[in-house]
Amino acid sequence: MSDQSGLRRNNKERTKNAREKAIQAINSLKSEGEQVNFSRVAQKSGVSRRFLYQSQEIRNIIEEQRGLMVNNEINKRAHFDKTAKSKDVVIAAKDKRIAKLEAENKQLKAEISILRGMIYGMNKPTSETCN
Numbered sequence: 001m002s003d004q005s006g007l008r009r010n011n012k013e014r015t016k017n018a019r020e021k022a023i024q025a026i027n028s029l030k031s032e033g034e035q036v037n038f039s040r041v042a043q044k045s046g047v048s049r050r051f052l053y054q055s056q057e058i059r060n061i062i063e064e065q066r067g068l069m070v071n072n073e074i075n076k077r078a079h080f081d082k083t084a085k086s087k088d089v090v091i092a093a094k095d096k097r098i099a100k101l102e103a104e105n106k107q108l109k110a111e112i113s114i115l116r117g118m119i120y121g122m123n124k125p126t127s128e129t130c131n
Contacts, residue, residue, distance in 0.1 A: 015055075021045040022058045026065060036065035 025045035029036045041062055042049040052058050 018045075018047045018051055019055065019058060022047050022052060022055070023061070026058075026061055030065065035069055036062060038062055 022041055022045045025041045025047075026036055028044060029040055034040065038049050038052050041047070041058075042052055052062065
């Protein structure tokens with residue numbers, strides 16, 4: 001009986017150490033901003049992937065972190081889409097403003113041309129001033 005109790009104690013100690021290593025690896029990956037998945041945690045902790053899958057607590061933590069990473073990626077893409085749409089709105093507003101200014105510029109050039117003609121007509125030398 002004492003041999004079995006020693007084996008159980010040793011098994012519990014190894015499980016506890018593996019759990020601690022896995023949690024440390026998860027925290028390390030999170031703090032480094034790296035992906036948290038079974039392969040990365042196994043690689044970083046030195047614990048087998050089988051252990052990670054079999055330990056319900058560790059499995060839940062990894063799956064939760066993996067879900068958070070996916071949500072973060074979705075949020076980043078949504079933010080990019082918002083900024084791209086905002087950029088399109090700004091460009092459209094600027095295009096509209098440019099078109100309005102070009103039309104105004106064309107009208108002002110036409111008015112200047114008319115006014116120049118009027119000024120030229122007023123300053124046109126008459127036959128009386130030539131003699």
